[in-house]
Amino acid sequence: GAGVSQSPSNKVTEKGKDVELRCDPISGHTALYWYRQSLGQGLEFLIYFQGNSAPDKSGLPSDRFSAERTGGSVSTLTIQRTQQEDSAVYLCASSLWGGTSGRAVRETQYFGPGTRLLVL
Amino acid sequence: AQTVTQSQPEMSVQEAETVTLSCTYDTSESDYYLFWYKQPPSRQMILVIRQEAYKQQNATENRFSVNFQKAAKSFSLKISDSQLGDAAMYFCAYRSLITGTASKLTFGTGTRLQVTL
DSSP, rough: OOEEEEEEEEEETTTOOOOOOOOOOTTTOOOEEEEETTTTTTTEEEEEETTSSSSOOOTOTTEEEEEEEESOEEEEEEESSSSSSGOOEEEEEEEEESSOOOHHHHHHOOOOOOEEEEEE | EEEEEEEOEEEETTTOOEEEOOOOOOOSOOOOEEEEEEEEOOOOOOEEEEEEOOOOOOEEEEEEEEETTTTTTTTEEEOOOOOOGOOOOEEEEEEOTTSSSSEEEOOOOEEEEEEOO
């Protein structure tokens, strides 16, 4: 079936502008994750959604970052007033979480191709 | 907090040979998952192999196998019969199973694997 998709693939923006990054998880996956991959910080967890539960926002670096997940499917990561240090690849992942497969299978995260954000 | 260390920034292997990528981690937990992901230039993180800590048997997936040493907190990846398509960045990742923790993956810094003819 279709994997995790993300759009846009690349985004160039000016410092101070807002950007929205979109993630479409694998159909039937109830858990969704955002990560940031940058040269200086490596791969960092940002936020986690599971079903209708309140999201785990513990990895968001500042209040300029927010994310929502509508209808338990598509997610949007919004960065307000972008800064040059926000330049990175933003990766989205999803996992099955529920169902009858073994736990390790259910909790394996499958990643999208990422959005490369460049803030000038 | 858990940490994952990949001490080899770059590795090189000849086609058809075998290479081992190292990963160590630090945790006080007894049950967890470990993963190896591959990231080619396309940026997409691809799952290579998964290991459940309570299982003593090392996981294998075709040409990929792990050497999981729980006491030593070591989780190395062995790639046999290396192919040009194996060239990529390889990340080791840890997943805590403690209830209430974020269901996040903690990643190492990666090892870039070159495959030469």
